Amino acid sequence: MSFFRSFTFASLLMAGTGLLFPAASFAGDHHGSRGDDDDRVPPVTDPLTRQECGACHMPFPAALMPAASWQAVMGDLSNHFGEDASLPPAKVTAITDYLTRNAGRGSLSTGAPLTRISEQGWWVREHRNEVSPRQWEQVGSKANCKACHKGAEQGDFER
Numbered sequence: 218m219s220f221f222r223s224f225t226f227a228s229l230l231m232a233g234t235g236l237l238f239p240a241a242s243f244a245g246d247h248h249g250s251r252g253d254d255d256d257r258v259p260p261v262t263d264p265l266t267r268q269e270c271g272a273c274h275m276p277f278p279a280a281l282m283p284a285a286s287w288q289a290v291m292g293d294l295s296n297h298f299g300e301d302a303s304l305p306p307a308k309v310t311a312i313t314d315y316l317t318r319n320a321g322r323g324s325l326s327t328g329a330p331l332t333r334i335s336e337q338g339w340w341v342r343e344h345r346n347e348v349s350p351r352q353w354e355q356v357g358s359k360a361n362c363k364a365c366h367k368g369a370e371q372g373d374f375e376r
């Protein structure tokens with residue numbers, strides 16, 4: 218909790234979805250405070266998570282999905298978006314603990330948790346009118362955050 222309070226991007230309730238918005242700045246004029254550290258999403262600091270979840274893609278910041286989504290991802294690592302990302306049980310437990318403790322707040326009112334950041338309602342809204350089909354084609358995947366957000370690994374999603 219104190220971890221979260223130290224960041225002013227603390228979640229806003231998103232009506233309708235039951236999900237919480239991870240960054241206050243996303244909701245309004247996100248260009249107005251460019252360069253302000255308060256807009257940053259805390260990057261992954263846990264060494265084990267950085268190592269194991271940063272091997273194939275950048276380690277995605279815990280705050281970008283609610284705990285239920287991380288639990289769903291961590292509960293099915295052998296079937297991880299077409300890859301086998303299995304880990305020994307002790308590592309699974311430790312990483313799940315880190316991700317859920319630092320997760321975005323929010324409860325899912327209905328349905329199964331979304332296992333992609335790029336499926337979360339706020340993410341879809343944030344990108345819908347900002348990226349052309351041609352740009353998506355160039356970066357290959359929505360999950361390729363770093364292709365567009367150079368500072369993504371440091372938790373900086375301004376661009």
Ligand code: HEC
Pocket residue numbers: 269270271272273274277290294297298299300301302312332333334335336358359360361
């Ligand atoms: C063996 C390689 C590999 C490892 C290790 C791995 N991943 Fe992934 N991950 C992938 C692939 C492949 C995708 C799909 C990427 C795409 O759609 O372009 C993915 C996608 C994701 C996504 C969805 C991204 C989005 O928003 O579309 C999340 C969340 C994720 N991984 C979390 C994790 C976590 C947590 C760990 C550590 C426990 C981890 N990954 C370890 C290969 C891996």
Ligand code: HEC
Pocket residue numbers: 240242243247256281334335343344347348352353356358359360361362363364365366374375376
């Ligand atoms: C094809 C380029 C592209 C990719 C790939 C991409 N984004 Fe973005 N993203 C944008 C654009 C453009 C915006 C809106 C412009 C802005 O906010 O500066 C944006 C906005 C955001 C914002 C809001 C920033 C703010 O301060 O308002 C976040 C957070 C974000 N993206 C996270 C991600 C994450 C996490 C991923 C990977 C799962 C990702 N993006 C992948 C282009 C991209």
